[in-house]
Amino acid sequence: MACIRLITISNYDPVTFEGTAAALSKVPGLVSTYIGTQIEDATCAQVVLRWKALEDHSRFMSSDIYDNLLKQTEVVSPRNPTVARVEPSSSIETVLSAPVTEFAMARLRSSSDRSEWEKCLETTLNGITETKGAIAGVHGTTETNPDEYVFVIGWESLEVSRQSPDSSFA
Incomplete structure (x- = not known):
């Protein structure tokens, strides 16, 4: 079953996030990445990672790639991440x-x-x-x-x- 991960980023800076988005584009099983600023607070952004399967997301979370991405995004700290299973x-x-x-x-x-x-x-x-x-x-x-x-x-x-x-x- 497909899954999406919703992440809220505070102190969002599009330039800082560019490197992270580029690295994410190479992750196996990641179908697409969507990002948009919140209407109520433009310094916050919503990032949606769309995965082929929950297993792909789980592998990513325990990989060196994920650890490296966390280091790249220290400035943009995620809060309240949510992972949802959705029908493909x-x-x-x-x-x-x-x-x-x-x-x-x-x-x-x-x-x-x-x-x-x-x-x-x-x-x-x-x-x-x-x-x-x-x-x-x-x-x-x-x-x-x-x-x-x-x-x-x-x-x-x-x-x-x-x-x-x-x-x-x-």
Whole structure:
């Protein structure tokens, strides 16, 4: 199963990060890297690493390449990294390449609610196709807790993402 790693970088400097991005492009199993500054705070950036499989990400985390990258990025310290398993689909590329990408996380109060919650997620994903300005969406669970869900939506613009949904689904 594919996976994505979400990392927030504080004190983001595009020039400093260029070397890191170049090194990441050579890592086996890494499909793509996306980066964008936060709208609320342009000194923070969101980095999304898209992996072919969770195993590729795990190998990378225990490699010398990862240790070297940490040394290269001392200035840009990651905080609250999240790894999510997502079903491989063309939607991942579409969502992460959208002009505006929105990330949300939710935690189940009880594992017994999983079936009801997953129906709600499916309805939401189906509703995205009907929501004005929404491009696509994907979701998955975090690596560390199957009760934590990550939901990622691609939007045409920031303005559209902040408008009231124009859909009976949303």
